[in-house]
Amino acid sequence: MKGHTLLVNVLVAAPLPKAFTYQWHSEHMPRFGMRVIVPWGRQHRIGLVQGVAPDQQLAENIKPVHSVLDQGECLSAQWQALIEFAAKYYHHPLGMIALEALPKALRVLNARGEEPVMVAKSREHAMKLLAERTDPDTSVKANKTKIDKLEKPELNAEQLDAVAQLANAKGFNPFLLYGVTGSGKTEVYLHTVEERLKQGEQVLVLLPEINLTPAAQALYKERLAPHRVVVMHSNLAELTRTKAWFEAATGAADVIIATRLGVLTPLPRLGMIVVDEEHDPSYKQQDGMRYHARDLALMLAKQREVPIVLGSATPALESWLKADLGAYKRLCLKNRAVLGASLPKVELINTANFPAKEGLSEPAMQALVQNFEAGKQSIVFLNRRGYAPQMVCNACGWVANCDHCTAHMVWHKNERMLRCHHCGAGQRVPTHCPTCGNQDLTGFGRGTQRIEETLAGLLPTANILRIDADSTRNKGQMEALLQQAHSGEADVLVGTQMIAKGHDFANVALVLALNVDASLYSHAYRAPERLFAQLMQVAGRAGRRAGDARMVVQTRYPQHPLFDALKAHNYESFASHEMQARKDARMPPFSHQATIRADHKKLANCLQFLSTARELGEPLVDADSPVFMCDPVPLTVVRVGGIERAQMLIESESRPALHRFLTQWLAQLHELPGSVRWFLEVDPVDL
Ligand SMILES: [Zn+2]
Ligand SMILES: [Zn+2]
Incomplete structure (x- = not known):
């Protein structure tokens, strides 16, 4: 009798690139997408039937499926094809993708080990x-x-x-x-x-x-x-x-x-x-x-x-x-759809000639005052939240750092907190320097909160709204802020990219962009593309119905070609310039990339793992698979939450070659012993 038991493969959310085999005792034929409860260690889990197991050899340790939850009506063959493609393309376990694509109630049992009633x-x-x-x-x-x-x-x-x-x-x-x-x-x-x-x-x-x-x-x-x-x-x-x-x-x-x-x-x-x-x-x-x-x-x-x-x-x-x-x-x-709306005139302020005081140059302050007196709204765009990105002691040079990350703590003055934007750790603002006892600690650099403070000093009677991840954290806050912005109650909106996206403020006649220089000469090759998109987007907030509108950008590098394209509102000229640069540097979209990341308490172990991985990969590279593995390097922010991180970049001009290589290589990497946590990312964007 035992030999006739049907065996099925079940997808479970586990970080292993395989399905798990169970005995099948249901009167229904097993088919893809049926949700089942299966024993998993000492507990139970929800899994998805993948199909009849190719190997029907019943072994001692193969357990029966506990129960069948549904017939998989909603998870069609079309859906199966999509997640199978995703698993293959991103080299990610199929079970993880399939289960994580479902709402939590469909994939996680409740405390009683049952399917939630919802x-x-x-x-x-x-x-x-x-x-x-x-x-x-x-x-x-x-x-x-x-x-x-x-x-x-x-x-x-x-x-x-x-x-x-x-x-x-x-x-x-x-x-x-x-x-x-x-x-x-x-x-x-x-x-x-x-x-x-x-x-x-x-x-x-x-x-x-x-x-x-x-x-x-x-x-x-x-x-x-x-x-x-x-x-x-x-x-x-x-x-x-x-x-x-x-x-x-x-x-x-x-x-x-x-x-x-x-x-x-x-x-x-x-x-x-x-x-x-x-x-x-x-x-x-x-x-x-x-x-x-x-x-x-x-x-x-x-x-x-x-x-x-x-x-x-x-x-x-x-x-x-x-x-x-x-x-x-x-x-x-090519035309703005609202009649009479025009794109704002872009002006650059060279901070070499007009140094910024408290973040704002003289011409920028004048523009804000003028616009306020004319009864129009202004947007101040600054892609950095918090009060100051660093808290420093000017007496001894101490800087507040996160205990768990290789990063400075960001000063959030309103909450009297220092926060790490990498791991989320927070602590009260110290009353004195922990090194020398100096009580006069100051902020270095500027975030949205500090600019908000400066603006309040400049325009004491203006209604100033700040829109960033901190001011919109609680439910309903974003809606309330947008409501004030739309109704015209707000005179100045200061915020991160959040204000640039999709919201239509009718009366905005001035956009001021601050702190853009870091992105112009960033080591991240996509930084100029992102900056240009953000500036174009925030520029588009002005003049929708307000008529003559201005965009003012403070920069130390007014000669940068990105600004020529911005002044002309010309994405196409930006794109052709940037495209040529990418082509010359053989960067995407002219090459295809993947990264392998290694995380461990000790950086040396991360780098060792990546070196071993590279040695395993080398024999797989040949004339048919022109793939290049770069040196393993620590990440710029090497430690986050007490874990050190390193990565290795893999490049190829041929996408099929890259995928062929990754498939063979990963099969070997999964066999590597050790405690280093690693993962692969295909088409990384943060390089
Ligand atoms: Zn000090
Ligand atoms: Zn941290």
């Missing part, structure tokens, strides 16, 4: 909606009068052309929607989505920031009613997230607005994908499976044979090159 509730909720779904065409007609009453901006010729192409696109068809800030990309998406929904399709809309989802959801809901619009991001309450997932996965939802995790959701009726602000670094996941949501979205579109549109005013160079090569169709919006 799963059944959410499934019922979605099934009910699905049953109530009417023919999209008739429901749209029924709602037509309501839609016609809504204030819908007229599209200009460029927008109409873009909508026509996107709405009628068939099959796998990537578009790059390149439009200056304020050129009305959102209207193009809305009109396109409306057309696609008439065909009964589901549309996935990816946004880079959680902060942008509430406004997007409200807009899409209003404009596309009665179509079902759901939002998915990592900050949702678990029940809301689970419900939204079931709505998407059963096909009950029509539009799924999501941050990067949305790309791994099953979408049975998928008809189009929109990736807004496709250049945004937040699409890159920086832990676990380090995937890029834009790249996975392209793969998803290809597998499902649907069109995809990547939108940006400052496309990633990767995307721009693809459009140059004809792999993506470029759609251009």
